[in-house]
Each structure stands twice: as structure tokens, then as C-alpha cells.
Amino acid sequence: MTTPKFAQIKQFIVDNIRSGAWLENQRVPSENELTEQFSVSRMTARRALSELTEAGILTRSQGLGTFVASFKSQSSLLEIKNIADEVKARNGNYSCTVLVLESINAVAPIAIALGVEVNSVVYRSVLVHNENELPLQVEERFVNPALASNYLQQDFTALTPHEYLSSVAPLTEARHTVEAVMPNSEMCQWLNLYHEEPCLQVIRRTWSSAGIVSFARLVSPGSKYRLGGHLTFKNNKK
Amino acid sequence: MTTPKFAQIKQFIVDNIRSGAWLENQRVPSENELTEQFSVSRMTARRALSELTEAGILTRSQGLGTFVASFKSQSSLLEIKNIADEVKARNGNYSCTVLVLESINAVAPIAIALGVEVNSVVYRSVLVHNENELPLQVEERFVNPALASNYLQQDFTALTPHEYLSSVAPLTEARHTVEAVMPNSEMCQWLNLYHEEPCLQVIRRTWSSAGIVSFARLVSPGSKYRLGGHLTFKNNKK
DNA sequence: CAACCCATCTTGTATATACAAGCTTATTAT
DNA sequence: ATAATAAGCTTGTATATACAAGATGGGTTG
Helix, strand or coil, X not given: CCCCHHHHHHHHHHHHHXXXXXXXXXXXXXXXXXXXXHCCCHHHHHHHHHHHHHCCCEEEECCCEEEECCCCCCCEEEEECCHHHHHHHCCCCEEEXXXXXXXXXXXXXXXXXXXXXXXXXXXXXXXXXXXXXXEEEEEEEEECCCCCCCHHXXXXXXXXXXXXXHHHCCEEEEEEEEEEECCCHHHHHHHCCCCXXXXXXXXXXXXXXXXXXXXXXXEEECCCCCXXXXXXXXXXXX | CCCCHHHHHHHHHHHHHHCCCCCCCXXXXXXXXXXXHHCCCHHHHXXXXXXXXXXXXXXXXXXXEEEECCCCCCCEEEEECCHHHHHHHCCCCEEXXXXXXXXXXXXXXXXXXXXXXXXXXXXXXXXXXXXXXXXXXXXXXXXXXXXXXXXXXXXXXXCCHHHHHHHHCCEEEEEEEEXXXXXXXXXXXXXXXXXXCCEEEEEEEEEECCEEEEEEEEEEECCCCCEEEEEECCCCCC
């Protein structure tokens, strides 16, 4: 009896859904019914229902009741993890090589992506993230100098650009797109590819309250890297 | 004063973080302090802190206090949406063509992915999802017949396989991987590609409480399709 | 000086109560 | 018959209170 009451109620509800006893869009017991069944206060029953609603497992509507959420409306999520953490998690030897660290004049597409004037000075870095000394991902990044003036002085073999930028400009937003592309010859050289192969390319733009901080392009060979995602009914055990 | 008190407190906290006034890992006011500042009960202040914690913006620990969550530990998320919904969302004309609908004997890789005996009978479907009559994605799916016996009798131009399977076997889990691949000649034909180009391939396996339901391969040309993701500090306005 | 205990802060769980607001159904009045 | 009303359910917001449990700092005791 060491597990909290609200957690027991959550477990009860999740079990009924997992087993198929309660189907999609079916009504689940109301707060008052749970209050009776479990001999708890309404606030405790309410907490179980609220937290499962927050988790996307139930939907509630005032005056009507609480229902099992429909699965088809749920979109699945993929994680983009820090690549250094990912390599370390599978006991690989992570290292990083800095290929380029410079300030350049922004051509139009870069300037637009960073929200700065065309031809104004921006910082550019190109790093290679290695697993066991073999290239796994190339990170090309353009940085708004107004928001990270000391960017070029950093040692990115110790602290990743993303970690450094997070500490300098508190991030408020990030957007990603993932696509499949063919690498150009320069990219093939960086990735040490003997013959062309399709690559996963992640474009990431990050914002702080003061504006767009940076614009990164992460390219990995399709044969070596994939994104993973996992969607499950949460067990919510403490 | 129509917005609830707990929402006002959440807004106050989020604003302080967004503006940079409260930095990573910095302590935020305790429940009792918020209770005084906003003249609310402790339970209301607590609700604001709890919900922001659930959203990943704060972290709490008993006895210590509540702190601004660190950004670097957050991994970014990408959504895999239903392709029919996505096409409709941008006012495209969605249609679907059924190329194959058959039962086959599972070769080893398929049997393993579905968790059935090698050479046992499984269902297979190949659909093409079109936007404005042009192929956007090929969906090749293998289905465990024990969990969806009427699969071959369905009309998938009306109801997607995922929707049908969700209604027959309540889903409990899904796993995805995304990678970049080159299509083979058969796939090129299905996708109406004149010259080879890299494709995004999503592999999705779905579980119900009774076991693995299906195994799907979703292939889209890199020039026409990309996955998007958006990560932001939630505003939590009701 | 070091070890222990305690007061006091924090968050976590739980209850009882009150009223507001959305939805359905049955009743009443036109 | 139709329309308005009221009753009775639902969830939503808010308060006051109580005790439990983790963390910290200070003071007493050995």
C-alpha cells in the first residue's frame, strides 16, 4: 500500500484500456463514481483523470464526461537526441573534429534563415562528429553574431555548439525538418564516403527571446544513422 | 480577470523564463511564496508549478525547491502525422490507390518483425497515397492475420489501414525508425520516379495487447516530402 | 572537533467543501 | 406541438486544512 492512491486509480484505468476492456471513445467512470469505487475524495479521483488527460490517454469535456482518447488522432513523435549522448549511450567512442570556424558575409538564403541583413557578417562552423574515429554526422552551423559574440573563441571539442549557445542565449523555440538528400562532393569528403549514398539531413533553427540564434544543418549517411521513436501507453509508475 | 488564477501564475513564470530573467537551474518562487505574492491558496500555486513541471519547463525536488529546467537535456521531437490529414491540411486533393492486397507466406525477416512462424500466412498490402493525383508516399504493410482476420476485405480507399487496425485491435505501442534510402526499381515505378533520388523511409511497428499487429514501410521521395517538428515553450493559454 | 538532534524550510499526498459552468433530460408553460 | 425552464448530472476552479517526507542549517551534546 505504499503506492499513492491517485497512482492506483491511474493504473486501474490504464489497465482497462490496455486490455481492450475500454475501447476508443468509450466513457470512463466519472469523478464521483471513482470517488465511490475507491473510497477517495473527489480531488484524488480528479487528479488521476487529469493526469491521464494531460498524457493524451483520456479526453474530457465539461458537462459530458471523460472518454478514452482515440488513437488515430495521436501523431507519433520522433526524438532528435544530442548525437554525443547517443554515441556514448551505446558505448561508442565519441570525438569531434572542427573543420571550419570563421566569419563570413551571409548570402541571401543564410541571411534570411538567420533574420539578418544580406551580406552582413555571420559566424560559420563545420564540425564532424565521430563514432570510433569514423565520421557519423557533419554539423554545419550559421550563428547570429549579435546573440553570441564570442562564438569563434569556443573550443567545440569540449562543449558542443548547441550547449554553448544554450548557455549564452536562453532558447525559447526550435524548429526542425528532416529530409533525404544526396550529399555534394564536399559533403562526401567530410563524411568520408567513397561512393555516393543517400543521407538524412536535419535542419534546425533555434530562437531566443531576442531573435534567431542559429541555423544548423546536420547530415548523416543513411547507412550509419537513423532516427528512432517510441510511442507507448505510459505506465506512470513512480 | 476571466483567465483562471493558476493560468496567470503560469504565465508569470513562463514570461520570466522567456525574457531571460530566470536562467537555467535557477530557483523559482516556492509554493508558499507564490501563495503570498498572488494571494491564492497553496493548492492553486501548486497547480501552476506542477503543470509547468509536467510540461518540462520546471523541475522540482522535495525538500529543495523548484527550478528552471535545463534546456540541453531536452531532446527535440518530430511528428509523424497521418499523410491523408497532412495533404488535406494544405488543401491538396488526397487520393489512394490499392496496388496489392494479398496473403503470402512470410519470409524470415517479415516473420521475425511480425513475431510469427517463418512461412506462415500473413497479409500484405501496398498502397500509394497521392496528392493531386501524383504519388507522394508508398505504404507497404504486413499484417498479422491472427489479430485482423478481415484485413483483405477492407476498402482502403475509404479507411486507411492504420485506422482500420486501430478499430480492430486496440493499439498499445508503436515504434518508428526514419532513414534515408535509395529506392529499388519497383519502388521507383510505384512512386513514378524517372530518375533515382533519395527517399525518406519510415518503418513503423505497432503492438496491441495480444501482440504485434502490423509492420509498415512508408517511402516518400526526398524532393516531395519531409518531416517537420516544432518545439516551443508552451503558452498554456486556455 | 565531530556527531547527533531538532527546528524549519521545501515539495508530496489527501480530504472536505464551495461555487461556476457546460450538457442532457424531464417538466412546465405558452 | 413547441418553446422556455428547471433539475441533475458532468467537469472546472478555488480555498482551507492536515499530515508525510526530503533537505538544510544551527545548536546542543559527547
